[in-house]
Amino acid sequence: MTEKTMEHLILIILSMLVAFGPRFIPLRIFSTRDIPKWFNEWMKYVPVSLFTALVVKDVFIDTSAGYVFTGIHNMAKIIASLIVIVVAYRSRSMGLSVVLGLTAVTLLAIVFTV
Amino acid sequence: MKKEEPRWLEVLKIALPLCLSYIPIGLACGILLNVAGFNVILTGLVSILVFSGGAQFLLASMLTANAPIHTVLIMLFFLELRYALLGSSISQYLRNTSKKFLYIFAVSLNDENYAVNYLKFATDKSWTPKDALKVEHYSLLFWTFANIVGSLIGNLLSVDLAIVDYALTALFIYMIVMQVANKLTIVVSFVAAVFAIISMVVLKSTMGLVVSTLLASFVGFAAEDYLVKHGKKRGFLLRKIKPKASRSVISKSGDN
Helix, strand or coil, rough: CCCHHHHHHHHHHHHHHHHHHHHHHHHHHHHCCCCCCCHHHHHHHHHHHHHHHHHHHHHHHEECCCCEECCCCCCCHHHHHHHHHHHHHCCCCCCHHHHHHHHHHHHHHCCCCC | CCCCCCHHHHHHHHHHHHHHHHHHHHHHHHHHHCCCCCCCCHHHHHHCCCCCCHHHHHHHHHHHHCCCCCHHHHHHHHHHHHHHHHHHHHHHHCCCHHHHHHHHHHHCCHHHHHHHHHHHHCCCCCCHHHHHHHHHHHHHHHHHHHHHHHHHHHHHHCCHHHCCCCCHHHHHHHHHHHHHHEHHHHHHHHHHHHHHHHHHHHCCCCCHHHHHHHHHHHHHHHHHHHHHCCCCCCCCCCEEECCCCHHHHHHHHCCC
8 A cells, every 4th residue: 555545545534534523413412302593593504605615716716826816717617607506596406517517617618718 | 006116116216316416426526536646445435434525526626736634624524514404404303213323324414315315204204214324325326336437437538627626616506506595695605705715815725715614604694693683584685585496306306
């Protein structure tokens, strides 16, 4: 086993623990008790905030140049993202959204910068 | 008279639309993990142990960007934190199950099988925790298979990373759209976008993602609390949005 593989294996095990905690602990607690309201209300906005931040990072931030805001430079990704929003809203299908998004960005990359 | 089907086949039919939609995403994820330096065995292992599209894509893209391990783990933790919400909301249907069952159930819980199971629990009285676990395992099987195939394909062809990387972004946009319950969610999303840009440009690292997530989710929580306390529960911002397509599509994937 190479050093890199060993490092990846450790990362996978740590990731598993990090992924397991949030899934198991509330399930364990709240299958015998009621959920506090404030907890639910706060958790409700975590996914949408995080997903938005991750999308913004890919579309509007150039990480290789030291986290610079790129504005409308990544036109291919901006247009593809608008397409994905419409497809996701209309179809509610994860597979279709991802496949059409990838197709759109591939085609748009011919004309615009990615 | 309809012939009685074995239960596993009935459950498989319910899980199938979800399982099939995992194939293209699993392939893309496997290809990306391959680029990030994971071999086939590691890819299979991470698919089973972590079993989360978002988390695996994030692992791949952060590893290719050489992000330090602690940043990767903090980001993963925040990404997986949403399962706390899913877990707590489905827990009401899992009372009277053993601790061991909850443990096994939690290991393979994820966004999409949660959506199917929650809908079935809410609409079908004969739906049992064991059926729900079967749905989880079918989706896990398809996901792992697609990832392994993707990893093998990734060995054979060279791919433009900037483009395959976009699969993750498309997945997140899809999940944002699925989260939109009212106009306040859309406002929170825009607030999060502004916070994300500012905090990443200022902090020059992915820590900016963590900071903006904490700030934006708090703004959403505080705004909703304010609106509810001031009697605007049915006002412009909090009124529920009903997507046109949702009913027929959801019941197609959940009830057949």
